[in-house]
Amino acid sequence: MTDTINHQVLLVEKPAGKLGPEHFKLIDGPMPAPKDGEALLRVRYISLDAANRAWMHGATYRSAVEANSVMAGGGIAEVVSSHSDALKPGDIVFGDTGWQNYAAVPVKHLTKMPRMEPLTHLLSIYGIAGLTAYFGLLDVGKPKQGETVVVSAAAGSVGSIVGQIAKLKGCRVVGIAGGADKCQWLTSELGFDAAVDYKDGAVFKALKAAAPDGIDVYFDNVGGDILEAVLPQMNLNGRIACCGAISQYDGAPSATGPRGVPGLIVVKRLTMQGFIVMDYMKQRDQALSDLQSWVSSGKIKVLEDVINGIENTPQALIGLLAGENRGKRMVKV
Incomplete structure (x- = not known):
């Protein structure tokens, strides 16, 4: 690891009205220490979705995001170290990494992804x-x-x-x-x-x-x-x-x-x-096969809206809720 600072974006207050920058805070948090069965991940791209806002209201298909905790969100990450035989350093995974540079996540909650260029496609068309x-x-x-x-x-x-x-x-x-x-x-x-x-x-x-x-x-x-x-x-x-x-x-x-x-x-x-x-994950391989075929033949155009810098994640979500984006919006960490 070249950078051992774990920049984290906290949700400091649940908004009563519209979401604003004041509801977030960027901090330098501790480096996570993975336990048995967990992997230490370096987050590469954070997915921004309207559902991020819904999680602030209460439990949905996942638990609610609480005030003064790292903002929840899916991400594409690279395995730094693993306390499980299922993953090794360098593997690419998708999981609920949260808005931070590094995360320790149970391996059973991670999905191993193919290493491809651009990696962003793993959050958009193949995500x-x-x-x-x-x-x-x-x-x-x-x-x-x-x-x-x-x-x-x-x-x-x-x-x-x-x-x-x-x-x-x-x-x-x-x-x-x-x-x-x-x-x-x-x-x-x-x-x-x-x-x-x-x-x-x-x-x-x-x-x-x-x-x-x-x-x-x-x-x-x-x-x-x-x-x-x-x-x-x-x-x-x-x-x-x-x-x-x-x-x-x-x-x-x-x-x-x-x-x-x-x-x-x-x-x-x-x-x-x-x-x-998530109900359809057993059928995922067939879906990915079809999507890859359609992309390679030019029948589907892939639209991505990539914003640089974890510090810009709150404003990027606020903008998404206001309809700024075309295609999949994400943040390059």
Whole structure:
């Protein structure tokens, strides 16, 4: 190890409203000492996800992040030393490293990854983002050729991949994103058939024009008012894959939307299913094989937004929640 200082970002206070820089503090923490069954890791890239904000509210599919603790987050790391035969120095792993330079993590909680260039692809297309898009769309959404697929947060890490997979499956794809530039980018660069700018305010009307034959599959990353605008436009036997609810994560949750859900689900015979990508890890190899094939053949473009410096991690997450990023946002430690 060339640098033995462990820079750490602490969540010093749980935000009552919107997340701000004042809720974090950068410190020089102690070097972790791995116990039996643990590995000492040098973190290379930290994944930034809307879920980071949800963890501050309370327990989800993982325990809540408590005040005055290292901010939780997934990362790609290199093994420095290992107290387990399962890993050796130099191995590349994915795990819940937290926002810090070094971490000691139980080996059973780490996933060994292939060493590839760029390593960033292990967090984007071949990481949680790509796998979430793949399983959420194909296993939950079950799109068929010729159907209309709508995805919200379409310029983000998951949404941008969902739309591209739906296109290569022969669907008409409509993305919902914030701002004219993002919408133009979705159609001109990623091949979406149409894009709706939610910042214009008239989402229902714009969606009606973009999807005149109704919506068969909706991949929902945001919940709230956008979901409310989509529901009445779903076709009979439509499927909704519930991936996230970013509209509810930061600040005061929306008091409106979606209204009328039970009636619409019954009348239209809709399937509305939440999912967690971890449930699909036994099928991971097939997914990675497909994703690698699509990337190598140019059918999927990989979009990454890499920010340098662990000290910039808080602002990078705040920006992600505000919709600054295109593609997968991460921090190079």
